[in-house]
Amino acid sequence: MPREPMPTWPARRTWLQGAAALPLLSALGAAAAAPARIVALGGALTEVVYLLGAETMLVGTDTTSLYPDAALKTPKVGYMRQLSAEGLLSLKPDAVVGTTEAGPPVVLDQVRSAGVRVELVKADHTWDEVRRKVSAVGQVTGRERAAQALQAQLDAQWASVQQAVAGTARRPxxxxxxxxxxxxxxxxxxxxxxxxxxxxxxxxxxxxxxxxxxxxxxxxxxxxxxxxxxxxxxxxxxxxxxxxxxxxxxxxxxxxxxxxxxxxxxxxxxxxxxxxxxxxxxxxxxxxxxxx
CATH class of the missing domain: 3.40.50.1980 (Nitrogenase molybdenum iron protein domain)
Incomplete structure (x- = not known):
């Protein structure tokens, strides 16, 4: 089965369309755990890291993590489906966060065996997938309260758009x-x-x-x-x-x-x-x- 398109990120004008009104959330993470070295595998997860104000923990990302602009400057570990243990471990991460689409599995097993925390979010193309990504990044970065606040606002946006869609009878x-x-x-x-x-x-x-x-x-x-x-x-x-x-x-x-x-x-x-x-x-x- 062919892969889904590799995400590449748009110009800054599309950053957080519909979410531009989100307040600064990083202050809510003041009680977070001590900073960790984190590698994010997947553009959506990298985006959440920045939204939670945890970008200083980010020591590497995969090649689909091209947004926001700052993510372009992060060290790249390769495409999230074609990773190498050497590339990941060379960044000396404390944690790797990705989705179940990341791999190969044997590489992630090697990373775990090296004592690195590996958190994989189930990818199933649902709204719950988005919620799991926000929660996982909140836990890995120690910014659970900030993640909960972000999720509440995203849930409100999701409810609003679903209500608008439900009000339209035509299904082209x-x-x-x-x-x-x-x-x-x-x-x-x-x-x-x-x-x-x-x-x-x-x-x-x-x-x-x-x-x-x-x-x-x-x-x-x-x-x-x-x-x-x-x-x-x-x-x-x-x-x-x-x-x-x-x-x-x-x-x-x-x-x-x-x-x-x-x-x-x-x-x-x-x-x-x-x-x-x-x-x-x-x-x-x-x-x-x-x-x-």
Whole structure:
């Protein structure tokens, strides 16, 4: 099964869309435990570290941790699915926090055997995944109170956006195309894209299979999506929107007639971090508008 798109982070203007009103939370962690050396595996977890004001503990991140800008300057341990024990241990961390997508497992076992605390959050493309990430970072950094305050505000944002989505009767058929490299693929069930489509009040046009499969003319015709979704990185990889629409298989879709395409930065769309409420709200608003 192909991997989900590797998150790459947007420009500062998108930082904490929908969460810009969050108060400074680091003061709430005054009673935290003594600072630790932490490696974060996954952009969403790194983002939480910064939100909790614990960035001074951060001694390394994986290559998907590119936001906020300060995260670009952190030592990188490689892609979170292709780690090495040597790379992790060279940073002398006290704790490594990641998701169950991190690995290989044997590498994480080696890190544990070296006496390093390894905390892995279950990745299942739900709101609870976001909550688990906030809680895990709060515990590892000793900023539990700050994490609870952050989570309360994020929960309020999530409830608000879900209420807005529930109030919309129309459920357009949407299809996500993964085209970061190699041949384009379409997202079936069990993917982050499938979850985002459903959260945003649309219907995934692909329900016949789980994971990702190649984009074919037959798949496009049978799926009949009203709107197509892609990431900014995916569109760039295909040569831009004009080149995207020149793909012959897309001409078989209802979306082609309207050139109905929603493009969002990959990590904002699929990162399942603190900006998830903002991503769902934006996707809902844009899919509804473009298919009206």
């Amino acid at each position: 058929r949407a299809l996500f195309i993964l085209s970061h490299g190699g041949s384009p693929m379409v997202a079936g069930t069990g993917t982050a894209a499938d979850a985002l489509i459903r959260f945003a009040g649309a219907t995934n046009a692909i329900t016949q299979f789980a994971g990702y499969r190649p984009l074919t003319a037959e798949a496009m015709a049978s799926a009949a999506p009203e709107v197509l979704l892609n990431s900014t990185q995916g569109i760039e990889a295909l040569g831009g929107e004009a080149a995207f629409w020149q793909r012959p298989e897309l001409a078989l879709t209802p979306a082609f007639r309207r050139k109905a395409l929603v493009v969002m930065e990959a990590s904002h769309l699929l990162g399942f971090g603190p900006r998830l409420p903002a991503a769902v709200r934006e996707l809902h608003t844009r899919t509804q508008a473009i298919t009206a």
